[in-house]
Amino acid sequence: MVTSIHQLDDGAWVSVNDSREVNVSDLWQLACSDVCDCEPTDFLAEGFVEVSVARGRVKARIAGQCIGCGADGITDWLELGRADPETGAFRSVVPSSVHCPGSHRRLAADE
Amino acid sequence: MPTKVEGWKDETYGNEVRERIYEFAEEGWESxxxxxxxxxxxxFKxxxxxxxxxxxxxxxxxRIGTPNGVLEPGQLEVVADVADEFARGPVDNPEFGGAVCDWTTRQSIQLHWIKLEDIPEIWDRLESVGLSTQQACGDSWRNIVGCPVAGKDKEEFIDAWPVAEQLNETFKGNDEYANLPRKWKVSVTGCSEGCGQGDINDLAFEPAVKLIDGEETKGFNIRVGGGLSRKEPRLARSIDVFVTPEETADIAAACSALFREHGDREDRFNARIKFLVDEWGTEKFRRVLDEEFVDGELRTAGEDLRDEYTYNAGHSHDEDGHADHVGVHEQPDGNYYVGLSVLVGRMAADEVRELAHLADEYGSGEVRLTQRQNIIVTDVDSDRLDAFLDEDLLEYHSPEPGVFMRGSIACxxxxxxxxxxxxxxxxxxRYGRWMQDNIDVPEGMTDFHTHLSGCTASCAQPxxxxxxxxxxxxxxxxxxxxxxxIGLGGGLGENPQFASWVEMRVAADEVPGYIRNLIEFFADAREDGESFREFIARHETETLTGLVEPEETSYTDPFMHNTKMTWYPYAEADDMDASPAPTNDQGDPLPSDD
Incomplete structure (x- = not known):
């Protein structure tokens, strides 16, 4: 099935197949981010700016800021999770694991 | 390329959505x-x-839109009954109980926990007394705001209530303006104190006078492109246009048509008219308005009253006219209006019903909502004023609240x-109560505004x-x-100013300590008669940062954890997995698809 994604309510959340799956207010641990030099960037998601999906992988660019140093910015494409191509069920990554925006690499295991 | 939301709006939007809501309500959530x-x-918005x-x-x-915050006699009791019967969730709020009404910063009413299946019955009851939820949210004309005591103010320049009423009648349900690129917030101010808050609206009618055919004519100057959302606050900007009260609907139609045609439908983050005004500048905005949307020639602006604006200007309310509208004020007809402080704008349904009865008993039955989340009982008989003030309900929702309770707003x-x-x-x-009990109020300070907003959308107008x-x-x-x-020093008045953000990422349980330390510092360091806002304005942002420290105090905060991760922050079992939602019309959990 085709995965349907929407970013709604002023970018407050991302809908995957018409189910609200990822919210603002989570803290994302980001390695190699452009937002700041902190390692890792302790990134508060304040708004989803863009969303995309390819082969079930749901990605977003997120506006927010590092709560360690205060730098704000928009991340490169960050994987939010995967939608099962058969059932459409969404499996989210764990924001508090370490992620690398713009890369397919994940530096810590998903749930 | 238009956004997905625009695609959905193109398919179905506006008035026609109502019939589908009726069908879904009839067949239930799962339909x-x-x-x-x-x-x-x-x-649905x-x-x-x-x-x-x-x-x-x-x-x-x-959300129920009440133009200019006016609830006519009989309406408040219906709101209370609807809240009591239909706005109850699976778990009560520990502070306010199980059914509440929220008065908003745009003079509207919000109820929560409404079930789809109940909406037709709720609409029947609301509409039977002239209330409506139409266009209360979504991309169109929102609730029109203004001075809440329009027509009841002894000193007002022009009565703006008929203007607000006419705009509401013209644009609510009007298919021509039903599908705009984004929300459209309009303010009409007729008093000389600036309490319509036009500066933070998309379209503002502000009191002005102009010589027309040799006669001094009262009317309005036009400003456009104000707003606070995201991290892009803007003050509305003058487009150098004056209109008479009779011309307001025509110019409002022209401005909203310009927005409809030229607003950005490809990027919702850039869609509000403030960004179009940024891009074009006010001269181009006026020129396009004049050439493409207005019949006849626009007049240039009249003489405004902005140097008289005192609303939210940082002054003591003792110095000014109706100030924040809290307290007892005489009307031109010799009756009184009594503004009650409603902490964070929330009242329990039984309190709302009691207030409706009191408004009937002592006044005309009319009440009005303010942009500070408070409520005003109008038309109180002068010979029954004291008896009204002795009513038990006014002990908590007081016309004479403490400084910190009076000034608190939250989204x-x-x-x-x-x-x-x-x-x-x-x-x-909890902040308000702690501050009231633990902070000495500096001499002469009668107003201190604390606006708490949960995010950058700025619904509490921080x-x-x-x-x-x-x-x-x-x-x-x-x-x-x-x-x-934490930001300091914002306000409106003659010289509107957005707050300077001086302390970042202060833990919630250290905020009251910060405010106490700051007010103590102010009390010691202020110059003679200097207001808090003047004191802040006298300092550079760099100086204000680190001026005092946040600290833990006797204040305790039960909400330090990530409340967004809960299904309801006050539920005993608050994990998302413990949520009963979605539920059927009786509130019973529906079977999961999993």
Whole structure:
């Protein structure tokens, strides 16, 4: 099935197949981010700016800021999770694991 | 390329959505096709229905638009009854109980936990007394705001209530302006004090006078492109146009048609008219308005009254006219209006019903909502004023509240809202009480505005407060906790000023200590007679940062954890997995698809 994604309510959340799956207010641990030099960037998601999906992988660019140093910015494409191509069920990554925006690499295991 | 939301709006939007809501209500929550949820919930907003946040699926916030905040006799009791019967969720709020009404900063009413199946019955009851949820949310003309005592103010320049009424009648349900690129917020101010808050609206009618055919004519100057949302606050800008009261609907139609045609439908983050005004400048805006949307020639602006504006100007309310509208004020007809302080704008349904009865008994039955989340009982007989003031309800919702209770505003927060980062209303209640009990009020300070907003959407209007609190996160002992960015020195008045953000990511339990330390510093360091806002304005932002320290105090905060991760922050079992939602019309959990 085709995965349907929407970013709604002023970018407050991302809908995957018409189910609200990822919210603002989570803290994302980001390695190699452009937002700041902190390692890792302790990134508060304040708004989803863009969303995309390819082969079930749901990605977003997120506006927010590092709560360690205060730098704000928009991340490169960050994987939010995967939608099962058969059932459409969404499996989210764990924001508090370490992620690398713009890369397919994940530096810590998903749930 | 237009956004997905624009695509959904193109298919179905506005008045026609109502019939589909009736059908869904008749057939139940599960009749909304799974793959159409997002589209329908976006469309429902036009009818004042906002799907509550994750964990609360199948429950809706319902917003009732009350133009200029005016509730006519008989309407408040219906609101209380509807809240009591239909706005009850699975778990009570520990501070306010099980059914509440929220008075908003745009003079509207919000109810929560509304079930889809109950909406037709609720609409029947509301509409039977002339209330409506139409266009209370969504991309169109929102509730029109203004001075809440229009027509009741002894000193007012022009009575703006008939103007607001006419605009409401013209544009509510009007298909020509039903589908705009984004929300459209309009303010009409007729008093000389500036309390319509035109500066923070998309379209503002501000009192002015102009010589027309040799006669001094009262009317309005036009400003456009104000707003606070995201981190892009703008003050509305003059487009050098004056209109008479009779011309307001025509110019409003022209301005909203310009927005309809030229607003950005490809990027919702750039869609508000403030960004178009940024891009074009006011001269081009006026020229396009004149050439493409107006018959005849626009007049240049008249002489405004902005140098008289005292509303939210940082003054003591003893010095000014109706100030924040709280307290007892004489009307031109010799009756009185009594403004009651409603902490964070929330009242329990039984209190609302009691207030409706009191308004009937002592006044005309009319009440009005303010942009400071308070409520005004109008037309109180002069010979019954004292008896009204002795009523028990006014002990808590007081016309003479303490300084910190009086000035506190909070948005909806993570209790229900998808956007918010932190818990807001219950926390602001605790802040207000703690400040009242623990901070010595400096001499002459009668007003101190603390506006707490859960995120950058700025529904609590944080940028125009003495203390601005904007939801944030930080780490404390390594653990993530709810926090606030703190801004100082915002306000309106003759010289409107947005707050300067001076302390970032302050843990929520250290905010009251920060405010206490700041007020103590102010009391010691102020110059003679200097107001708090003047004191802040005298200092550079760099100086204000670090001026005093946040600190833990006797204040305790039960909402430090990530309340957004709960299905409802006050539930005993608050994990998302413990949510009963979605539920059927009786509130019983529906079977899961999994």
């Amino acid at each position: 909304i096709p799974d793959d159409e949820h997002d589209a329908w919930f976006e469309r 036009w009818w004042g229905l906002y799907h509550q946040r994750k964990g609360q699926e199948s429950y809706f916030m319902m 909806t927060g993570t209790e229900y809202c998808s956007l918010s980062i932190v818990e807001t209303k219950n926390r602001m209640v 940028q125009i407060a003495d203390i601005s609190l904007r939801g944030m996160k930080t780490r404390k002992d390594g653990e993530p906790v709810e926090a606030f960015d």
